[in-house]
Amino acid sequence: MLRNREFKQFIILFSLMAITTVTLGFVINTMAGILTIASVAAFGTVFFAFTKARYKSIAQISNQIDLVLHNADHLYIGESDEGELSILHSEITKMTLCIREQNDALKKEKEHLADSLADIAHQLRTPLTSANIIMSLLANNPDENERKVLLRETEELFVQMDWLITSLLKLSRLDAGIVVFKSEQIDVNNLIYNGLRPFLIPIELHDIALQINVPKGMIIQGDSGWLSEAIQNILKNCIESVGDNGKIEIVCEDNPLFTEIAIHDNGVGFEKEDLPWLFDRFYRGKNTDATGYGIGLALCKTIITRQGGTITAKNHLNGGAIFVIRFPK
Incomplete structure (x- = not known):
């Protein structure tokens, strides 16, 4: 407190005024001088105690801010009485809590980035190792x-590597928030057809029965390009699941609350312990022999949820898996 220049200036000014008033009091009479000394002492004591308490509150706030700046794990700023200092107290509390939340978010993002980079390196290493082995076999095979x-x-x-890298880049763009989704009316029939188009030849080659039931004129709002990408990832998963002579059924329904797209296959379905983690990035299931990279469904969910929709996956009562996409009205 005594290091404060304004406080020092006040003490000097107060001392001069006190000396002047005490001198004038004694000039009048002795009793007036004594009363003046008592008044000056009382006022000075009260002011000093009040100022010390204010500086103590400010010091507490300063210490808490210092803790935030040094990434302390705990933060507490107590309540203060009403007044200008209380307003300042409240605003600084908001600021420090906001900084704390931002620091926590940055830590989580850094950890997530490190985990993602490790997963990406692992995912790319597998096909690259296989390619290197094949190359060595080619060199020595007549x-x-x-x-x-x-x-x-x-x-x-x-x-496979091209698909993996492309999908990872799309996920990175979505995570960075640089993708701007269009908001346009999409005919669901066209959306389903655009999603199926890349798989028409594989479906025919594997003799997969395809059943589609989409009412005419069904419309949803969103970005047709990205939603087609989401549909394709689901269909890719279904085609890999059913194998030869399988069946895939696409049924769409419309009601006053939402538009629903259900994609059902008659494959092996999901393991019960895998259901909560199906849309987690890089999750490939408890089965160590599972194919894929755990990218497609994660990308699919990100695309749909960023456009206000929801997606769920579960085992169908009649066997196989069913994916249900809903877009609220």
């Missing part, structure tokens, strides 16, 4: 037919 098979396997690996 048989033309075997070389063709190995080349075909290498090509498939590079296609």
